[in-house]
Amino acid sequence: MTTNSLTSFLAASVIGFMGLNDAHATQAFNDTLDLDVTFIGDREVLLQDAHKQLHWPEPASIGSAKPSFSYPVIPKRLNVEPEWSRNGPIRLKINDPLPRLYKGYVKAGMGNFLSPLLHVSYSDVRSRSKSWGVQIKHESTDGGFVDDDMIEQAFSSNHLNGYYRQLWSKQALTFSSSFDRENISLYGGERMADSLSPEITDAYHYQVISNQIHLKNQPALSTGWQHNVTLNHDYLWSSHLAQEHNFDLSASLSGLLDTIPLSVELHVNVDRLNRLEEDLPAENERQAVFDLHPQIRTYFGPIKTSIGCGLWIDAQGKKPFLFAPELEASLSLLRDLFIPYIRIDGGVRQNRYQTALRRNPFMTLPLTSAMNSSKTWHNTYETIHASAGMKGSVTRSFTFNVNAEFRRNDQHLFWVQQNADGAGQSFVPFYQDMNIASLRGDVAWKLGTSTELLGHIAQHNYRIRDSLTNNPEAWFLPRLELEAAVQHTIKSKLRLKADLMIQTGREGLATNNPTVTGTTIVVQSNGDAIGTARPMNNISMLNIQAEYLYNARLSGWLKLNNALNQANPFLTGYDSQGLRFQMGASYAF
Structure with a gap:
């Protein structure tokens, strides 16, 4: 090996050894947990114990407020030249009219037998706290009852009424006054009879002034009382020198006692009749009737019940005290498809001069009734009135009611001639105790929105329990009643109405007229003849009306009364008016 090669090998070995030592030193320096360390050579040793700090995330607000911008308006005036154009008339159809500040109507007409008609009504409802209104009615006719022009046959009815209503909080106070004047013609009777009675005028009139105060609270959804x-x-006064004052008070209170519906009604009626006759002292009659009716209503699922009683006090009557239960119960079946019910009650029906004139206007003021009594007017006592039946709605357009009822009346009011040997123009009251059993049926059927049918039928059976006559009979009362009415509208323009009334099975009383042929039965009371029994003709009364609706306010109408032109004598000697034609117009505003 050469010197250069050896030198290179030694240099590489030294460099590698130094790199290995640096790696171990670095590992030993970074590892602070292992403290057992051995070093060779001169070296500065620095030992530190490292502790890791704990760090947790903290929420930071990254939202920003919603900026608001404002733009100042720079005023600028522009001159615009309008362009005019002519448009033709346009017909507007308003389905739902706005509430009016006033309302009323005018109805006027004229017919044969000189029969004018005028109805005017106006109500001011522009304020939410008060309202007022007036109403005027006039109807009259002259003729058509008998074929004798020498007999007065004029009737007229005049009515004037006004009211003022004040509203505050939840209360409503109403003041009303009215004036009525009726002119009655006594055209009936047997004019050829040899009259032994004093002369009776052919006509008379009477007036009634009424004043009323009515206070009630407005209906509320709360359970308050x-x-x-x-x-x-x-106040009534007539041309027969009669004056009558009548005071009537009625008060009712209803609400919830705990959770039970409770109601109490109180009624008081005080009447005074003054009769003045020339050269005779005044004869007066007084009546005072009080009645109280507490009642409780309960519900047991589909069963509804009403339990109460009625207590009457007749201070001047034959029965000073009368007590009658007032019970009512009904059961709803198949969601009111059929509702069987039962009702039991009774009471006192007051008979006085003013109420009698509404039932029979062909009555002069008698001094006494056709009874052995010094009084003329006696109240009718209905000791029991029970009815049971079923009503319901087969569909929304068809409803029915069928029932059977029984009434037991003491001193039921009838009418007989004032003098059996007279002309029979005037009637006087007559009283008998009687039981009445009846079967009734009523239906109502709506065919769409343009046709409606109504029907009523009743069958009566009378039994006289106590009578002062030798031939007790339910005078002038029908045994069969049939009523029907139909209304049909054609294209919302032509409205047609018709109603029919039929009564059969009536018996009447007539004067002892020797010119009447056939078998007659003289009816006597306390040994004195009060007339003769005579069967009455059936009643068939048909009335027809047609009305053309020009618009929602204006219409023209046509009436035909007694279209069958039948006599229809409701009382002996008093036939109905013949065929009466009447036409006119109505305007609502």
């Missing part, structure tokens, strides 16, 4: 109070005063 609801009250309803009405105070009414009627």
Whole structure:
């Protein structure tokens, strides 16, 4: 081996040994956990104990606030030249009109037998806290009842009514007043009879002034108590020198007692009738009727019940006290498809001069009734009124109600001629105890939105329990009643209506007219003749009405009353008016 080769080998060995020592030294310096270290040679040894610091992540806010920008408006004025153009008329159809600040209507017409008609109504509802309104009605006719032009046949009805309603919080207070005037013609009776009674005028009239105060709270969804109070005063005076004052108070309170619906009703009626006759002292009659009705309603699933009672006090009547249960129960089957029900109640039906004139206007003021009594007016006592039946809705357009009922009445009001030997123009009250059993049926059927049918049928059976006559009969009451009504609208323009009423099986009383032939039965009361029994003709009354709707406000109408032109005597000697044609127009605003 040459000298150069040996030198190179030694140099490489030294360099490699030095590199190996540096690697071991570096490893020993970095490893601070192994403290057992041996060094050769002169070297400075530095020992340190290293501890690793713990570091955890910290949240940093990286969000930024939402910038807001503002743009100042630079005012700028532009002069624009308008361009005008002419447009033709456009028809607007408003389906839902805006609420009006006032409402009312005018209805006027005229018919044969000089029969004018005028109805005017106006209501101001522009304020949410108050409203007021007035209403005027006039209807009259002259003729068409009998074929004798010498007999007065004029009837007229006039009505004026006004109200004022004030609303505050949840209360509503209403003041109302009305004036009514009725003119009645006594055209009926047997004019050829040899009258032994005093002369009776052919017509009379009476007026009624009514004032009423009504207070109630508005219906609310809460379970608070609801009250309803009405105070009414009627003052009647007639051309028969009669004056009647009537005060009527009714108050009701209803609500929830714990969770039970409870209601209480109180009714008070005080009446005073003054009769003035020439050269005779005034004869007065007084009535005072009080009644109280507590009631509780309960629900047991589909069963609804109402339990209560009625207590009546008739201070001047034959029965000072009358108590009757007031029970009602119904069961809903198949979601109101069929609802069987039962109802039991009773009460006192007040008979006085004003209410009697509504039932029978052909009545002069009698001094006494056709009874052995010094009083004219006696109240009817309905000791029991029970009914049971079924009602329901087969579809949304077809509903029905069928029931059977029984009534037991004491002192039921009937009518007889004021004088059996007179002309029979006027009637007086007559009272009998009677039981009434009835079967009734009602249906309502809507065919779409343009046709509606209504029907009613009733069969009555009367039994007189106590009568002062030798031939007890339910005078002038029908045994079969049939009523039907139909309404049809053609293309929302032409509305047609028709109603039919049929009554059969009536018996009446007539005067002892010797000109009447055939078998007659003289009816006596307390040994005195009060008339003769006579079967009454059936009643068939058909009324037809057609109305053309020009628009939502204006319409024209046509009426035909008694289209069959039948006599239809509801009372002996008093036939209905013949065929009456009447036409007119109506305007709503």
